[in-house]
Amino acid sequence: MTWDSVELAPVVLVSGAEHLLSERAVAALIAAARERAQDVEVTQLEGAAYTRGMLGVVTSPSLFGEARVVVVQAVEQATPELITDALDYLAQPADDVVLVLVHRGGQRGKKLLDAVRAAGAPVVTCEPIKKDADKVAFAAAELRRAGRRADAQAVRALVEAVGADLRELAAACAQLAVDTTGVIGADVVARYYGGRIEATGFRVADAAIAGQTGQAVVLLRHALATGADPVPLVAAIAAKLRVLAKVAATRGRGAVAVRDLGLAPWQVDRALRDLSRWTPEGLAAAITAVAQADAEVKGAGRDPVFAVERAVLRVAAAANR
Structure with a gap:
């Protein structure tokens, strides 16, 4: 069952690590309950803060007979008391209660999840969308x-x-x-x-190597804002610099040396154009800056985002030496 096709049941398991979809699934279940009975009482419990007997209190027969939805968030952080009480409740759920168990991944609470599935309770799948x-x-x-x-x-x-x-x-x-x-x-x-x-890693690298500091930083921040990881961003800059260094090393050695690099002709032409604004000292400084950033984004530093931004600034500055 998906978040947008939920159905009410005495016990519903919302399972998966995508928070947005699990939030929507819970909201859809509450909305469905309110369509069935407008005076629904909604109670929220937290798995990590649960203490013995709380589930029994919120699911006990109501004085006024109104329907209830009990949402237990973060079952993956459940206390042992929650597991015990929920297993007991599962054996005889209340008629006028919808118990929603929200589990966002991991092995904790597996005994309860297995029991819920074995009891035939509906499972709403909310896994991350990756493709x-x-x-x-x-x-x-x-x-x-x-x-x-x-x-x-x-x-x-x-x-x-x-x-x-x-x-x-x-x-x-x-x-x-x-x-x-x-x-x-x-x-x-x-x-x-x-x-x-436009904010791909290689576009960031192109702007930095062209010495376009402002453009490189704008593209970098857009890339980071859309989920780009600092590690491949640094790798993209490093790859561009390696091409520059290889082509620079063949200067004056003839076409055979260039062919031995194994680069496509367009890569060589692009590198030769880029090298017109680079000095050997600037190229060495840029390679050093990127090597430092590579180590920092892979664990040697405390702030990978800062490390990649500093590297972009240093490479762009080195291009203008």
Whole structure:
């Protein structure tokens, strides 16, 4: 069962590490309960703070007979008392209560999860969406739910721009739905998120090696904001610098030496153009800066984001020596 097709039951397990989807699943269950009975009482419990008997208190027969939804958050952090009480409750759930157990991953609480599944309780799966095709489908569905249409190219561009984080992708869909009119096209997405679409690791590296400090920093921050990891960003800059160093080492040694590098002709031509603004001292300084950043983003430093930004600034500065 998915978050947007939930069904009420005495016990429902919401399982998966994607917080946005689990939050939506819980909200959908509460909404469904309120459609069935408007005076629903909703109680929230936290797995890590649970103490003995709390579940029995909130699920005991109500004086006024109203329906209830009890949501137990973070079952993956459950105390032993919660596991014990929930297993006891599972054997004889209350008729007028919907118990929602939210488990966001890990092995803790597995005994309870196994018992819930064995009892035949519905399971709402809320796993992270990782494939681009699935993110495209999610974004298209978000826009449809908002009563909006977008062409396929626009949806793909939106996912490319902000698709690293599902919550941010949902927020972007909501923004476009509110702020624009008509069919959403790629031009609209480019107007709102064009900078992010361009912010790949190699574009950051290109700007830094070209000595375009401001552009490199803007692209870097967009890349980080859309979920890019500092490690491949540093690797992209290092790869560009390695090409520069290899081509620089063949100067004056003829075409045979260039062919022995194993680089494509366009890479050599690009490197020769870039080298026109580089001195041997500047290239050495840039390689040193990136080597330091590489170590820091892989654990030697405390702040990988700071390390990669400092490296970008140093490389751009070295290009202008």
